[in-house]
Structures are given as C-alpha cells and as structure tokens.
Amino acid sequence: MRQRPGTNPTPTGLRSVLTPTALAAAAAILVCLLDLSLGLATTDSPLATSPLLGLPPLVEVILLGAVGVLALVSAARSRVAQVRAETARLRADEDSQRLLQVIDNTSAVIYMRDRDGRYLLVNRRYEELFGVKREEIVGMSDFDLFPPAAAAEFRANDLKALARGAAIQFEETAPQEDGPHAYITVKYPITDAAGDHYAICGISTDITDLKRAEAEAKSLNAGLEARVRERTAELEASTRELDAFAYSVSHDLRAPLRAVAGFSELLLEDYAAGLDDTGRDYLGRVVAATSRMSRLIDDLLALSRATRVELSWRPVDLTAIAQRVLADLRATDSGRDRPIELIVEQGLRATGDPALLELALQNLIGNAWKFTAKQDKALIHVGADQLPDGARAFFVRDTGAGFDMRYADKLFIPFQRLHSREDFAGSGIGLAIVGRIIARHGGRIWAEGHPERGAVFRFVLPERPPEPAHPGGGAR
C-alpha cells in the first residue's frame, strides 16, 4: 500500500510534539532534576531550604516533579486528541477525494443541488458536457445554464424526488452542442444528520444512442410490418390470379382439346374407311396426344389445388386409403397379368387433410404400381417405421424400376422425369403434387432408390397443424 499523503511524521510530526504544554513539562522536570542535584550537593540535611524556591530540596523536587508529570500527561493527552482529530480529518478528506475520483471517472453526469436548485457539486463529465467549472457552478441554478423549458423540467423532477423522499427515475432531455440528448436520470434526496433532505443528487446516463437505435428499430419494424402486409396482399392477389388461371386453364384449354379429341375420334370411328393405314395411325396419335394433354391439365389443376386448397385437419386412416387405392388400381388395370404382392400394414393413422392425403397416396402407390409393371415378381409394401430421431415415417416401397440416387433431388420438381415416356407414361407432376401436399402439412418427404432394384418413398407428418400459414402457404 502506498504511503498516504500527510502521514509522514517528520518534520510536521516533530513540530506537533513540541507544544507549549510539553515544553513546560520538560522544563519543570529539568528544573526538578537540577534542584535535586544542587540540593543534594549543597546541604547535608534533606530538610534544609533549597536555593531555588526556598523550600526544602526534597519538597521542591517532589513538587516540580509532580508539575512536570502533570504537564507531560496533559501534553500527551492533547497530542492524542490532536492526532485523532487530524486522522479523522485526513480520513474524511481521503473519502471525499476517493468519491470525487469515482464520480469524476464515470461516463454518467452527476450533480448535487440544494433544495432551492442551486448547484453544490458537479462531476467532471458535467463540466465537459456543459462547459462549466465546478468552482464556478456552485450557487448557480439550471435557469442560469439551460433554456427555461429544460430548466423547469429539471427543477420539477428535483422537487418530485424531494417530495417523495426517495429515488425516482426520469427520462430527461438536455440541449447540447450537437443537439438534444436523452438521459435516463435517477434523482434522490441527500439527508443530513438530523434526517432532513438538504440536497438532491442526480445521476444522468446518456441514452441518446439507445433511443436512436430504438427509434430505428421501431421504424424498421414498422417498415417490415408494412412490407409483410404488402407481400401478403401480393400473395393473396397472386393466389387469386393462380386460382383464376387454373380455372381458365381447365375451361379454356380443355374446350379446344375436346374438339381435337372428339372430332379425331369421330373421324376414326365414322370415316376410317376413307383413310389408309398411315392416316389412321396419324389420327390415332392425335387422339393419344390429346389424352396425354388432358391428363397433364388434370395434374396441373391437381397441383394447383393442392397448393391453394384450405387444409382441414382430421384423423386419417392411411391403411384404409392405401387398400382402396390398390383395389382401384387392380380394378382399372385389368390388363396387368404378372403377379404382384401387395402389403398394407394395419393401423397406419395420421392427422391431416383426408382428400389431399388420399391424393398423395394415389400418386405414390400409383407410381409404385406403374414402375413395377414390368417386373415378374413385384412387391408393393405400404407401412410405417421408426426413424432414428423417433419420428414415425410412413413409406411406400416397391421392387420396381427404381431410380438413380444422383437424380433424387429432381423427383419432386414438376415436369422432371427420370424415365422416358415410352418406358413409363406420366405427366411428370405426380410426385410434385405429393411433395406439395406433404409440405403443406408441414411434413417432409424423401426417397431412396437404386436402378432396377426398387424405390422407397418415406414421409413424416406432424401430429398437429403447423403454425398458421400465410396465404398461399406451402407454395415454394
């Protein structure tokens, strides 16, 4: 620890020891000793008078000695008191020095005003900010330093804290060179020994930057909200457009298609005799193409519907749906003569939109059916298993043509086909519809496959509806 200033014993210490009382005591003792030695030297009788005071030397010695001792005790006492007082004063000085150092080295603005609003003390930050010295400010009030409105506000807050008798927090604005600054200020009354509030102390922290950031954040948020509203409106508008478009596609594209298909079929049926084989072949191709286009329009509409239709959440029995879909496939594809084993596990239950989940299973199982058509011993297995993360995944597995995993990311994109149309018919939209349906449920779907070794499509559905989706939700 460093030597405290003012505690060095010399020479101040020596001077303070040489007080008059102490000198008197020392003199008395010296005289006493001199007296004793003189008395003892000049007389044989201890009762003979001494040359100094005319008293017997022994009495003189005792008297002077007593006076000396008393004086010494008194001197020592007064010295102790003096040292004590000095120590206390030094300690007080030291405390206030320390406090001053503390308040001078904070970024907060600290000040003390008396009950009438006159400054008693300000810290260095205050001096720097408002360009006044603490020696000069004593006795001034805020009305001498600030515009009347600001001064009145500060004064009013001072009075509130005084009236309350406890700390109160305020937000105040002080005009500064670079414009108004916002402060968060704590004001509290200072109490004297009698318990009276004789002053008010304020500690003000500049929160201008914070306020600015807050305002910016607010305006950003407001802007963001406005943008979200705008985008929502745009989305709603484009959903309506999509809706109108889908409707018009279904109506306007089908009408000419119906004419092409209808009259081609009529030609083939009623006028085939007037055509040669090539002509009939061409017409047959026209009819087949219209049928594909019709399917394509149907699938596009289904994709659009899967995107925009409102989901209704209900318990769905996937086992029952899968059995129904397979029964339909068996009934409508009577030309399929190769054996196929169908396994549908019991108890496949989920929550979701029954119509959409049926459409999804129709496509998944329909795919499995289609891609196993050329297998001699095919298997389609609809079931569920547990994933490593505990989720229950439903699956549709087949032993069909499979696919190359390199193209797995293309499976769920509309019009992306991994097999030629000659090998396997289809619009290339079926799995996009499935993907869209699972996404709209807030679930996920993925596939694994190997060429000629089959494929498995797995999907996970959440147990309850995801957070309310914004309009057009699920569209990617």
Added chain:
Amino acid sequence: MNDAPILLAEDNPDDVLLTRRAFSKNGFENRIIAVPDGEACLAALLPAVGPALNPALVLLDINLPKIGGLDVLGRLRADPRTRTVPVVILTTSREQRDVIEGYRLGANSYVCKPVSFTAFVAVVRTLATYWLRVNEPRPDSGAAP
C-alpha cells in the same frame, strides 16, 4: 320414350356439334335445341310472350355469355313454370365450388365434360337413359314403351 326436346345451352359450336353427335350415337336423333348464351336460354324457357319450350332436359354450361349458367339456374328455379324441369350442369373441371353452387341452386346433376369423345358418348347414354325415361308416361297409363 319422352319426345320432348333437350335444350342445350352451350356457346362453343364444337361442343354443340359433339354433343349432338354423342346423342345421335346413342340413338337420340334431332332432339337437341341449342342456344348460345344464358339470355337465349331464359328466353326459350321463360318467354315474355308466346309459348314456352318445355324440354325433357336442360343441359346447362356453366360459362355462358351474357347470363352465366348458375344465374340461369337460379332464375329457372325461382319461376314456377320451370321449378321442376330437370337441369344437368355441364362443367369442364371438377372445381368443387361450381358443383356445390350448382347443387345449392337446384341442379339435378352435373357432368364434367370429358376430353375423350368415347367417354362423352358413354356419359350421354347414362344421362339420356335416366332423364329421358324419368318423364316417360308410366306403362299403366296406356302409352307404348
């Protein structure tokens, strides 16, 4: 067999011709009266003056010029003269909203026009055999079957 005509409200001439052919393929010749829009359809069924057409069946396309098919249906069902005439709505899509609205307005059935003509002939067969026979005089009333 009911001899009353079939009123076809359809603006697409190709569809009119194909519908006629589909009916004739099923043995119902020259029975179709076609009108190209909703206004003409109402004029035929609910004329301001003169005799009203009394068809065995109205085939009503939803997307009709001037007055839409669903509006026409609403007006037919609001008038005592046509409250019970069988109306089958023709749609091009399976849009649920049209079908539901059609039934709400009192349609008897709906047909989604298939692209394939062969399929359309089959649909017409079902339509004709049901709706044209429903209004046939009962055998015990003495009319020939």
